[in-house]
Amino acid sequence: MSPTDPTAPLLAVSGLEKSFGSNRVLAGVDLEVRRGDVLVLIGPSGSGKTTVLRCLNGLETPDAGVVAFDGGPRVDFAQKVSKADRTALRDRSAMVFQHHNLFPHLTVLQNVIEGPVQAHGVPKAEAVARAERLLARVGLAEKRDAYPSELSGG
Ligand SMILES: Nc1ncnc2c1ncn2[C@@H]1O[C@H](COP(=O)(O)OP(=O)(O)O)[C@@H](O)[C@H]1O
Ligand SMILES: [Mg+2]
Structure with missing residues (x-):
């Protein structure tokens, strides 16, 4: 699919995996978001919702999985990921944190x-x-x- 194809997913994630030590938090997450979609992740506390978001915006590095966002590179985390690919993913995504995470000493x-x-x-x-x-x-x-x-x- 071409990046300008209006029916192409805005965000495509497949096989996303992340463990913290022996705690296997994400065991192959697949999801697709199309332009204009609202996607809601629902699950008990500790089930990995925040970890999915942190893996997608570069605050965590997934152990495996392929992520493509908005016509950018198709990034395969099972391989060594270049800085350019990492930046391409993180540059155009944003996360609104549960806690505000503002710098308290700045206006x-x-x-x-x-x-x-x-x-x-x-x-x-x-x-x-x-x-x-x-x-x-x-x-x-x-x-x-x-x-x-x-x-x-x-
Ligand atoms: N940086 C981290 N180091 C170790 N364990 C973590 C880390 N971040 C999250 N976890 C663990 O991953 C699991 C999923 O956490 P999280 O994604 O915050 O869940 P949710 O957002 O669904 O409540 C929990 O068991 C949590 O303790
Ligand atoms: Mg959370």
């Missing part, structure tokens, strides 16, 4: 620009302008200089 605006500036080398003025637009879009413009401890959980 809202500084938290929002940290990724683009540090990881993607976006010029600071450009990152600030974009962050201000995004904060306005979600009704948080007036919180730009607040610290995480000054925000409500929601």
